[in-house]
Amino acid sequence: MNNFTYYNPTKIEFGKEKQNKIGEYIEQSGIKKVLLVYGGGSIKRSTLYDDIVASLNKNSIEFIELSGVVSNPLLSKTNEGITLAKENNIEAILAVGGGSVADSAKAIAAGAKYDGDVWDFFIQKAQITEALPVFTVMTLSATASEMNGNAVIINDETKQKYSIASVLVNPKVSVINPELMATVSKEYLAYSAVDIISHCIEVYFTATTQPHFNSRIVESIIKTVMETTEILLENPNDYDARAEFAWAAIQGLNGLTPAGTAGGSFPNHMIEHSLSALYNVAHGAGLAVVIPAWMKWYKEQNIAQFKRFSQEIFGSDDADIGIEKLEEWFSKIGAPTTLKEVNIPRDGIEALAINANGTATMWGMGEYYSVETIIEILERA
Ligand code: NZQ
Ligand code: ZN
Numbered sequence: 001m002n003n004f005t006y007y008n009p010t011k012i013e014f015g016k017e018k019q020n021k022i023g024e025y026i027e028q029s030g031i032k033k034v035l036l037v038y039g040g041g042s043i044k045r046s047t048l049y050d051d052i053v054a055s056l057n058k059n060s061i062e063f064i065e066l067s068g069v070v071s072n073p074l075l076s077k078t079n080e081g082i083t084l085a086k087e088n089n090i091e092a093i094l095a096v097g098g099g100s101v102a103d104s105a106k107a108i109a110a111g112a113k114y115d116g117d118v119w120d121f122f123i124q125k126a127q128i129t130e131a132l133p134v135f136t137v138m139t140l141s142a143t144a145s146e147m148n149g150n151a152v153i154i155n156d157e158t159k160q161k162y163s164i165a166s167v168l169v170n171p172k173v174s175v176i177n178p179e180l181m182a183t184v185s186k187e188y189l190a191y192s193a194v195d196i197i198s199h200c201i202e203v204y205f206t207a208t209t210q211p212h213f214n215s216r217i218v219e220s221i222i223k224t225v226m227e228t229t230e231i232l233l234e235n236p237n238d239y240d241a242r243a244e245f246a247w248a249a250i251q252g253l254n255g256l257t258p259a260g261t262a263g264g265s266f267p268n269h270m271i272e273h274s275l276s277a278l279y280n281v282a283h284g285a286g287l288a289v290v291i292p293a294w295m296k297w298y299k300e301q302n303i304a305q306f307k308r309f310s311q312e313i314f315g316s317d318d319a320d321i322g323i324e325k326l327e328e329w330f331s332k333i334g335a336p337t338t339l340k341e342v343n344i345p346r347d348g349i350e351a352l353a354i355n356a357n358g359t360a361t362m363w364g365m366g367e368y369y370s371v372e373t374i375i376e377i378l379e380r381a
Pocket of ligand 2: 143198
């Protein structure tokens with residue numbers, strides 16, 4: 001096992017009715033004024049918005065709103081939020097929604113404490129040294145943004161989908177009530193399942209040091225997600241399945257699975273972010289397209305782990321069968337597995353590869369994942 005530091009300062013409040021206490025959780029930090037950030041309106045199709053407002057009012061917390069965060073969130077909206085936060089002496093950001101809303105809240109939190117352009121953090125021109133506290137009430141489980149310091153934003157002008165990672169934007173408190181997720185569409189449930197699985201397998205397959213314990217956590221998360229996804233596609237209101245899915249999602253990207261590993265990377269995310277940036281493909285859908293192609297291309301680099309995956313998840317020691325079965329499972333739950341299914345033409349591959357190589361360079365693997373290599377991978381999709 002490699003040396004590591006594991007520090008995750010997010011408090012999780014998990015369970016039924018917890019959203020009604022968000023005002024209390026914020027008030028406990030002495031905060032009196034927040035920017036309430038949400039998406040396209042799903043929180044108003046239930047009583048959630050009213051419940052949040054009631055809880056803020058009960059705890060005498062003033063708020064102003066930023067609505068309309070889209071899936072694959074945009075820098076322009078982030079900048080709107082930063083301006084609102086600066087002009088209104090906002091003390092904290094409250095995100096109510098999925099990963100896109102949480103990520104926007106984090107970027108606003110960092111940008112509100114910075115004199116320059118928030119994009120500087122995304123292109124590694126500046127380091128985050130300060131941020132407003134972030135609170136979340138999650139309505140969709142997939143990204144684990146609720147318990148990590150990552151945020152991924154698309155620059156609408158340059159079409160780059162880049163990320164920040166700082167413990168300073170880890171949410172202070174995240175509320176996870178699985179009941180709030182019962183209305184997530186079957187489509188997004190499938191994309192979320194793919195996303196969670198992807199977070200686990202990136203390092204699982206690419207690490208040069210991978211303790212068995214870490215592999216076993218990953219396999220447990222994958223099995224849990226596959227099992228609960230199938231239950232939820234049949235019965236979206238199954239609370240226990242929804243709860244296990246949500247908790248597994250959090251463990252997938254809160255720093256637990258890579259702790260003690262070495263040499264791991266996130267190539268599938270690196271490539272997928274370009275599908276989202278250039279074609280506005282939903283993140284999980286893009287991953288379902290990239291992952292089988294990448295696995296076929298990469299498997300010989302770590303054949304023992306691919307055999308292990310196949311054995312543990314699908315009961316076969318043949319690496320190819322593991323890849324085939326995973327791809328079949330993605331299709332079965334309703335996720336696309338080819339570029340064609342997400343309406344990306346073959347002649348779009350080169351631009352995707354050039355865009356993805358930009359992310360690869362940002363993530364220190366621009367030489368390994370050259371434009372030519374990414375084209376080779378995407379040709380398989
Ligand atoms: O905007 P609203 O109306 O809320 O609708 C959303 C959105 O259309 C809807 N939704 C959310 N909760 C719902 C609901 N609909 C009905 N009932 C509910 N309870 O679902 C749609 C998708 O929401 P979004 O937040 O975009 O999904 P997700 O949580 O999958 O977030 C995806 C974003 O997170 C980034 C992705 O790249 C993508 O931009 N990621 C963030 C990461 C992180 N912070 O660590 C890591 C990930 O790998 C990922 O890159
Ligand atoms: Zn992801």
